[in-house]
Amino acid sequence: MVKSILLVGVGGQGTILASKLLTQGLMEAGFDVKMSEIHGMAQRGGSVSSQVRYGEEVYSPVIEKGGADILVSFEIMEALRWLDYLKPEGKVLVNNYTINPMPVVMGKSAYPNDIIEELKSKVLVTVVDAGEEAIKLGNAKVMNVILLGTIIKLMNIESIDWNKIISENVKPSFVDINLKALEIGKSLV
Amino acid sequence: MKKLLTGNEALVQGAWEAGVNFASAYPGTPSTEILENMIERKEVKSEWAPNEKVALEAAIGASIVGLRSMASMKHVGLNVAADPLFTYAYTGVNGGLVIISADEPGQHSSQNEQDNRNYAKAAKIPMLEPASSQEAKDMMKAAFTISETFDTPVLVRVTTRICHSKGIVECGERTEIEFSDYKKDVKKYITVPAIAKELRKKVEERMNALGDYSGESPFNLIYNNGKKVGVISSGICYFYAREVFGNEANYLKLGFTNPLPDKMIADFCKDLDTIYVLEENDPYIEERVKMLGYIPHGNDTFPPYGELTPDVIRRSLYKEEMPTIDYDKSKVISRPPTLCAGCPHRGIFYDLGKRKNVLVAGDIGCYTLGFADPYNAMDFNICMGAGFSAGHGAQIGFDIKKENKRVVSVLGDSTFFHTGINSLIEVLYNQSRTVNLILDNRITGMTGHQENPGTGRHADLSEAPFMDIEAIVKALGAKNVRTIDPNDLALVKDTIDWALGLDEPSVIITRWPCALKKLSQQDKEEFKDVFTEKYEVDADLCIGCKICLKAGCPALSYEPISKKTVIDRTQCVGCGVCAQLCKKQKAIVKEVM
The missing domain is CATH 3.40.50.970 (Thiamin diphosphate (ThDP)-binding fold, Pyr/PP domains)
Known part of the structure; x- marks a missing residue:
């Protein structure tokens, strides 16, 4: 049985590191794993996604529409943008954090304030405040690892040695804060 | 391991x-x-x-x-x-x-x-x-x-x-x-x-x-599942096919694809009732299969453009996709890529976007985003290095047609060294009266910050001979050359006015580092205190006129309730372009540290 996790956000939010750590852990747990992501022009403040698939044997690295078991969104509107990639019985984890797209910046559109309600009316949604928690920790950038902690809890894969994986894959000076971020993430659900 | x-x-x-x-x-x-x-x-x-x-x-x-x-x-x-x-x-x-x-x-x-x-x-x-x-x-x-x-x-x-x-x-x-x-x-x-x-x-x-x-070749393999349907594919399409067909088809998985293994293809096809060739873009394998006398389904069934991901295959074959959630998509606002906060290209495109009777010939790089809102300051881009040369041709066209239009051509520092230097030789040799802008952000930006001959460092960050774009341009014979700070809007305007006032080629080099660049020692010496300041909006002075938003900076946003602009201080790197736009109200001010 292959499981598909779609991580989405806005370029610069650290979805790539979170999915890298997640896939590394899944591999060490003995799963076949594939991950796909898009770099390049979209990174410049555009909508980005990392697609993680794991199981006994994985063929395609790409998640198709209606194919994700879990949608993890680092930003509120991105959850709605990618919602049709979720299986109808799938789950959403959304970070209660907004980044204004250019039409909002320009005052041409207003950022809808009822997206989470729209999500909740369709699927099972877990909302966390990873942005606020990251600022409390003193570094807004660790938002991604806080979310990773929450994903791990939701996916029930806590038995993997995540501390080891973080220690081996982030710069030494950032290991401590990321380990703390992971624990906070786990405690949010 | x-x-x-x-x-x-x-x-x-x-x-x-x-x-x-x-x-x-x-x-x-x-x-x-x-x-x-x-x-x-x-x-x-x-x-x-x-x-x-x-x-x-x-x-x-x-x-x-x-x-x-x-x-x-x-x-x-x-x-x-x-x-x-x-x-x-x-x-x-x-x-x-x-x-x-x-x-x-x-x-x-x-x-x-x-x-x-x-x-x-x-x-x-x-x-x-x-x-x-x-x-x-x-x-x-x-x-x-x-x-x-x-x-x-x-x-x-x-x-x-x-x-x-x-x-x-x-x-x-x-x-x-x-x-x-x-x-x-x-x-x-x-x-x-x-x-x-x-x-x-x-x-x-x-x-x-x-x-x-x-x-x-060990890279060309047949997987025989005893079916009458067969799929021939190469690259990632093989796995896409497995995702859709599972064990309900035989597979010819091709890895060594020039020359194609004719006999193997014929052996695979000969007992099949239905053959699918799954390949992205051109019918490269499909044409060979047809030459061998078989009639596969390829471009008659699957699109010849875009990726052939499992959903595309499903749609093409069965006219259906996996079930999805139906929701209100009108709430989703588009999120196009934008110039980053503090991008040194912002001032240039703000200026060019305001000019009339100017065609902007673009090139390949982050600065291609100058075409988009709110600047709308680019007419075309073709390929690496084409900015100056295609711009030259466009000016010839306007002049022959006696159309009162001037061409401003833009390309970046890495693009200049790539093939832009050849384009500039074309301009200077044939004495085009175009304005040629080299947007030097001290790094190869779009692809994620690789060194180039202008950065003074090799791939491994060891010191390299520093190639000075201004000296090169002058050595090529350019007489009208100016190097400017692109964040100084008045200077940008004056310099482009000066260049458009000439009836011969000019080169304007903008020199300011990419806001995301990890600064070298040389950058730190040249651009003192760069990216250390921040700006804020004085809410008492802001009248909500939105003029600052014309900078198209993602650090700025308009608050519809308070009817004021706010600056996201985590994004702001202090380029000051928005503050220069707010020249009447002077509501955008440097933060006092």
């Missing part, structure tokens, strides 16, 4: 295990991380080249004298490098030579979607197409042996989903290969017509031998 690697990392692992000695590249999505990862392998001499043509030529030189060498590039880069490729295919190699072409079905970060498998066919060289990270490693390693065995350069063709997907790879150790001796051999390496005609015959003999080899 098992590792989780992207295709790009796996290609490097394979080349490294094969004992590659020299690697050269010009950055381009999705190929950039190949050389970036090779830089970490200290046994290999790795270089950024100013463009793909010279990258391949450097690799060819190293191959001629006996080194295993490689050049990697994005698909359009191979257009630039096609000239040496076609002739090195005639001479053959000494040390193995492998070219990686990273194609972009779906055009995630590219101006076109060309299928570079056609290059292998046209240049008459063998080609390998990995379907996974493991195969990327295995094929890259094998490619050097094939190159030396058959005396030919080899093309490894990958696509975005191979380059940027991760999979588990069994990694081995590096084998140091004894360097091949170099012996002068004019009958092999001098391509005057008399010799090249003989080499031309050799190419055909080699292709015949490779045709036999293709049928025996």
Whole structure:
């Protein structure tokens, strides 16, 4: 049985590191794993996604529409943008954090304030405040690892040695804060 | 040892295990991380080249004298490098030579979607197409042996989903290969017509031998599930097909794809009722299958453009997709890529967007985003380096048509060194009255910050001769040259006014680092205190006129409730462009630290 996790956000939010750590852990747990992501022009403040698939044997690295078991969104509107990639019985984890797209910046559109309600009316949604928690920790950038902690809890894969994986894959000076971020993430659900 | 690697990392692992000695590249999505990862392998001499043509030529030189060498590039880069490729295919190699072409079905970060498998066919060289990270490693390693065995350069063709997907790879150790001796051999390496005609015959003999080899290649495999439906595919499409057809089809999985294994294809097809050829873009395999006398479904069923992901296959075959959630999509606001907060291109495009009777000839880089809202300040962009030369042609056109329009051409520092320098020679030699802007942000920006000849550092960050764009431009004979700070809007306006007032070519160099650049020591000395300041909005003075929003800066936003602009201080890096726009109210001020 292959499981598909779609991580989405806005370029610069650290979805790539979170999915890298997640896939590394899944591999060490003995799963076949594939991950796909898009770099390049979209990174410049555009909508980005990392697609993680794991199981006994994985063929395609790409998640198709209606194919994700879990949608993890680092930003509120991105959850709605990618919602049709979720299986109808799938789950959403959304970070209660907004980044204004250019039409909002320009005052041409207003950022809808009822997206989470729209999500909740369709699927099972877990909302966390990873942005606020990251600022409390003193570094807004660790938002991604806080979310990773929450994903791990939701996916029930806590038995993997995540501390080891973080220690081996982030710069030494950032290991401590990321380990703390992971624990906070786990405690949010 | 098992590792989780992207295709790009796996290609490097394979080349490294094969004992590659020299690697050269010009950055381009999705190929950039190949050389970036090779830089970490200290046994290999790795270089950024100013463009793909010279990258391949450097690799060819190293191959001629006996080194295993490689050049990697994005698909359009191979257009630039096609000239040496076609002739090195005639001479053959000494040390193995492998070219990686990273194609972009779906055009995630590219101006076109060309299928570079056609290059292998046209240049008459063998080609390998990995379907996974493991195969990327295995094929890259094998490619050097094939190159030396058959005396030919080899093309490894990958696509975005191979380059940027991760999979588990069994990694081995590096084998140091004894360097091949170099012996002068004019009958092999001098391509005057008399010799090249003989080499031309050799190419055909080699292709015949490779045709036999293709049928025996371990990378061409048949999976017989005892069905009457068969799928032929190469690269990532094989796994997409498995996702859709599962065990309900037989598969011919092709990895060695030039020349194609004719006999194997015929054997696979002969007992099938239905044949599907699943390949992205051109009907490369499909045409061969048809030539062999079979009628497969390919472009009659599947789209000839974009990616052939499982959902596309399902839609094409069954007219349906997997069930999805229905929701209110009107709440989703588009999120196009934008110039970053503090981007030094902002001031230029703000100015150009306001000018009338000006055509802006663009080029390839982050600055292409100058075409978009709120600047709308670019008329066209074609390919690397075309900004100045196509702009020159456009000015000739306007002048001949007696249309009162002026051309302003823009390209970046890395693009200038790539082929923009040739375009500028065209402009200066033919004395075009265009305004030529070199947007020097001190790094190759779009692809994620690679060094170039203007940055003063090599690929491994060691010190390099610093090539001064202004000195180069003057040495080419440009008389009207100014270097400016692009964040000073009044200076930008005055300088472009000055240039448009001339009836001969001018060059304006803007010099300010990319806001995301990791500054070098030299940058820190040149741009004192850069990116250390922040601006804020004085809410008492802000009247909500939104004029500052014309900067198109993602750090600014308009609060509809308070009817004021706010600045996100985590994003602001203090370029001050918005504060200059707020010149009446003076509501945007430097934060007092």
